[in-house]
Amino acid sequence: MDHSLFFKKMPNRMAETGIELIVIFKIEGGGSMPRGRRIGTQSIEEQITKLDSEVERYKQKISLAREKRKTLLSKKEKEEMSELYQAIKTSGKTAGDFLNTLNDRTK
Structure with missing residues (x-):
């Protein structure tokens, strides 16, 4: 497997001192990175x-x-x-009794 290296200079806070930060990326699989889908290849x-x-x-x-x-x-x-x-059933009242009680409370 090809292990290509990719060097990139990265800005850092020590730039005033003349020190540069170099980051090394290891790219697997032949050195190419996958690209996103292309937009605009379809007609309107x-x-x-x-x-x-x-x-x-x-x-x-x-x-x-x-x-x-x-x-x-x-x-x-x-x-x-x-x-x-x-x-209602466990209270021992009938549905009519329950409705009467409910109506009395709302008056």
């Missing part, structure tokens, strides 16, 4: 088409998330109703 129409498809994909994700949220809210409401029913 291609970029617009790509963005349109991204927007569609995100709209679908949002729709699925809203449906999941709706399902979870429904499940939460059912659990709360069950909890309320159990509390």
